[in-house]
Amino acid sequence: MNRVMKSVLLAGAAWSAASTMVMAQDAPSTDQTALDDVVVTARRRDEQLKDVPVAVSALSSEQLENTGATDITALQQQTPNATVQIARGSNSTLISFIRGVGQQDPLWGFEPGVGLYIDDVYVARPQGAVLDIFDVNRIEVLRGPQGTLYGRNTIGGAIKYVTKRLGDEFEFMGRGTLGSYNQRDALVSATIPLGDTFAVGGAFAKYDRDGFGTNLFTGEDQYDKNVTAYRASAEWTPTDQLFVRFAWDRVEDDSAPRNGHREVNSTVGGYTPPASVYDTNAGIQGNQEVQTQGTAVTVEYTVNDSLTLKSISGWRSGDTATVIDFDQTPLPTLDIPAIYSDKQFTQEFQALFSGDNWSGVAGLYYLDGESSGVFDTIAGNLGVAIAAAGYVNTESLSAYADFSYDFSDRLHASIGGRWTQDKKDAQVQRFFYLGATRTPLTGGAVRPILQTRTNYMAADTFEKFTPRVSVSYDLTDALTGYASISQGFKSGGWDMRGDAALVPQTVNGYQPETVTTYELGLKGTAFDNRLSFASAAFYSDYKDQQITTQQVATAPAVGIASVVDNAGASTIYGFEFEGRAFLTDSLTSNFSIGYLKNEFDQFITLVTGTPVDISDTREPQNSPTWSGFWAVTWSGDLAGGELNITPSLSYRSAYHLFDAPDPVLDQGAYTLVDLAAVWTAPSGHYQVALTGKNLTDEEYKVGGYNFAGPTYNNSISAFYGPPRTFSASVTVRY
Template sequence: MIRKLLLATSVMSSFVIMPAAAAQDGEATAEQGGIAEIVVTAQRRDENVQDVPIAISAFSAEQMAAQGITNTLQIGQYVPNLIAQNNTGIGSANAYFLRGLGSTETIATFDPPVGTYVDDIYLSRQNANNLSLFDVERVEVLRGPQGTLFGRNTTGGAISVIMAKPGNTISGFGEIGYGRFGKTIARGSTDLPLSDSFAIKLSGYWQNDRGYAKNVTTGERLNDDDGWGVRLGVRGELAPWARWNAGYMHIVSKGDNILNFECNPANPADCKGRFISTGLSENGGPPSPYAPVVVTGRKANYGLGQEAVSDIITSNLQFDIGENTTLSLITGYVSLTQQFAYDFFDGRGGPSISAPFPAVRGYARGGFTIVNDGKHSQFTQEIKLNGTLGNGLIDYVGGLYYIDERNKTDLADLFTLSPTTTLLLGDRILRNTTSAYAGYLQADLNLSEQFKLTAGFRYTDEKKVLRFNDNRASCNDSTLELTCIDNANLFVPANGTTVLTAKPIPTQQRVKVWTPRFAANFKPNDDLLFFASATRGFKSGGWNARATTPSQAVPFGPEKVWSYEAGIKSDLFDRRVRANLTVFQLDVSDLQILAGLLNPTTGALTFITRNFADYRNRGVEAEIQFVPVDGLNFYTNFGYQNDKYLLPGNAPATDVYGIQSVAAQLASCRGALAAGKIPGGPNTPATQPSITACAAGIVTAEGTIATPVRTPKWSISMGASYEAQMGAGFTLVPSVNGSFHSRQEVAIANLSIYNAPVSGVNQPVTGPFPANPFRNGAFVAGSQSEPVWLFNAGLALNAPDKAWTLSVDCTNCLNESYVQTALSNYSYLNRPMEWTVRAKYRF
């Protein structure tokens, strides 16, 4: 396989003469010509992006404006081997899958493997990481584990947002816009120097629309993307040897990603638009929309939708210590509150082989509804030293890091069986904390002007604590029933077979881990860099906190990874061509895999995450930019990956909590299939292996190991822009961008429903099932996501010196739809075509 990767690299290197351009660099100055340099902080110090031996995609503010990028979700279209999507339901939450590593879970006992940072401050929660880029200097996407310098939970990589600093003169801009679905936007920023050494920046944005989907049950317009935010930036030159950069952001996001369809579920012939059919309304209480079901707390009055409110405080105080050393005190505080109610079954049951097209029920309490009231806060402190030793022989960065995170999640799950019958599956408060200490050091040994060796390490000591309290009245009287979700009941009872004696579930986790990095880079001249590296990272463990019974709240352990990279970065032909290529191999042990299982008795979802398997991914990435003449810019980016799950060779049939291993599950599934049973069909007779072993976890309906999710073999983006001189200083700038990904699976078990009958041994009296899970017939719903091209385009008219700009742009201009994720066999689609007209004035 390595030979194939090297061959692919050599083939791709031939593309350096193509008219293409990477989507990651700002415009060149008129004096320089060609492709501009861009400074990044991927190694926690300022460096030219072409000098950093890491696979990086960096986007300047000008580049993002030219490509119509307004939030972090849209960046996923332009980075090789990055798949970015909204989570199911929650429009404020992005799930990033980078080189195959990602997570769709937002509850606070799960950590994402792709970290998000704002001005070096880590955002622990994935719940509100779809940041609006309204006052940003640049965004850096670091591919591969960043465990040495960025720490825990960066096994897949890191997305680092660097905010704009206040300028030295009074300046700024104002922008207004209008778009499809009644979208209105307003943005603005101003720099205010208060003295020669102190300045502030005030900025903000506001956006509102009426939603792109119609609820055919309630008549409401849904899936809007409303929100607003303000920011205060501070820059102070406190002394010739002391500087301070700080900021405060307040962001309110009300974006939704509610399950919707291209055709009306109540009238399948109507396919003009997007449709939702849940009976749960946006209008909340009091009285509670879930009555007579007793849901406790203020969440009892939540209507359909969500609101996430974030406050982010950053402070970086820098001191020059001597001639070659800088001390940085980096302090951060993040507060997040999130309130939501979502119906994940769309007011009815999920598609199955017995009922591939379930009828619309329109239950007023929803079909499977989760109501959530979360409060999350974190404090971080970092002490960082950057310096040089031995007259430039050694460059180093090192420091100490501390994080304290506190979460309170009050949530309830409801499952509706009929207009009058709704089951309260659980109503509990989860409190969990994380405290971690770390020390790190990375040093570059400059053996010559051309050759450099890098070595670094990080030591992390992390502790997590969990606390459950059941809100239900029967669990708060004089007795505590064994069904109450409370710390006192956190154990797996003995069952006489897989669990011989009751097994307590730990409420604390402690991990101490080293994450080293080794690299070598050779720079024969100013235009070429060759590098190779080996890096380790880890992702924290946690608990299955969506448990609806105490025995389901089992823990899962840390996920650990080694990544091996080799690459080349080049600026050629007087910086008219830039070509960066990387080959990589990712080896993950104890991969955390989230599985959603259907309860055969109630039909409700059960979520469980375990370290079910190991994982390997091998791939190639290329980013190429071409500027044949000033003002004309082409780019193309390629990503290829080939990944698979690896099963441990000596795993027992069940673990200490009685959970079946993948190997044992696979054997059970194949036995059931051999007996003529059909996944999704009846499980009789009881003496035969249960068919529930198929289409669950990472075992497919066909009795094979699943394809890892959101890892299309190919991802491609390409585009061009041209700044045409119109005379009198006016310019007209057309741009077009396209992005492609090949076929992928988006549900862990790869389960999809197909519209063709299937027969087996145990059939209903009425005959064979009308649908099947065996990839036979027309796709109905589920995991299958077909290849797709998405196109964006824009046209901007600039006044002399860009004093003002009029522009129009569209995203997903051809209105293509594809499956982004799936839950209970329902497929969640991407956003439809949207256009926006804008007017921007600069002063």
């Protein structure tokens, strides 16, 4: 079935472009949005998408709305070679991979491999980062390392969530949604001008839904949603030269704990996999509570036609309390209560330059962040509880510049670089307690430490210069080709789970990893603007890769510990093709195709006691060879209003959830089929939308845990993407 769907999907994308070529020969020009009209800030300045020598997908609010997208995980379906998922054991923690590069572990101390930005403010931690789509202007997905303009931890790429400017007119929007599993969503937003130069705005969103499944042991919902989001902003434009924006946002996630589905029979207790992949028998008790918020102040001052100065100040914080049952049984075999906390301050100063044949940006960036936490591993079969606790403080300073020069009307070049210095200090603790219950660190009974496995403090400084250079040539007025070389790095650190008694070298930490990418691209419009497209072929050299492996301790006290080291190196290459085709006056098609080949060149493990390269037995995670998207929107008149109907297909070929292939957890190829219909009244004040997601009710894994064997009750579990759902919404705008 999936082989057929893959053929349909890839053929459909090609048909979109080919059909345009045939029809465009006699087609009149169209005023619909083409690539020339799409403005992005991928290089920290406003530019037409066609002119940017970067592989970037720009999804407008209209495009997201027409396909029924509800949160930023929809990017995975519409963006080639991207994985954007909700983390295992969570409802609002984000896991992102782009071109096979990212970070699956959201534990404090681990840095993400894909940077997330809300209006140019970097979001350092993944907790609470599954942003719902409202009040959004567009979302930009920058593929490949963005170390020059976006700095550390963007070695895979960057996701930019760009909100709407308030404007100088009163606006109101209210939306109510009802759907499957008792979905009840409400959204209200407004813009209120207070004079000619000042405006305030705000939005409130409440998302409620029953679970896709049930905890058969406790009766709680599984995969439910109980999220409240707030947003407020104010904009002041006292003169044509000065613009000031204040923004605040907050997200509260009070959904039930999200446990996985046991995939195999247990070795103790006789537990078998539940019939529904959304059901569990997890026994751990406790709440899941996630709260994140941020404040940002942006000031822009236009000195003259050639110089604009910009300041971006950001404050963000988050607190998470959660429980995860790794074994998915009522037994306390592998129960994990956890508490996370983080806060950050960022300050960026930019100078944007422009001249007759040149432009550029230079800036200084500062980050002061702290990430801390504690979690227990309650190992019931072993009769112990293992507490891990600690913090990481980061002070990061960087200076960057990127300039473009037009050698002629058609030949352009840019060069840039960034120097980054990360100063980090950390504390790592790991204690064994007798008794398979919560430790005192997570609120359990006070009792003495059985054994101190890890207790150290460390500090280190990581410095890196990451360059970027590109050359582009306008083959025609509507077609641009480019070549680029870019580099990014992800900072080093210490393993927060490290067991110094088992692995003494854990106290030395691990060093940064780097990705260098060589890219060729072609983008533009054709056939009287009826086809807009962007394509790229890339080759990436991934070095000093930070990899987590597991070790088991048997004496003097049994347990399990991770080892994080610069154990790997990979070669990654592939291509991407995406675009929009105006097939007829009433038919529009959006499509994307991604091909990714990700291979380990080196994978060093110390599990055997001596370094061994096991790269021939390992496969990179979250790296499907093929990904594709195809949507066709039909627009027509109905009752005097406009009706848009959009069926869409998204395809991902088989991929691995872990570096060690496992037939139980490896995900096969699958296709998601969606359908959205949006009717807008003649006045534009009212809108009705009907949406169906995953219409074929595909079951597909997005995460898992693998603790096989009798010591841990054969705990192999998986987390699944949403089943088939339907929803209806009514929107009022004034």
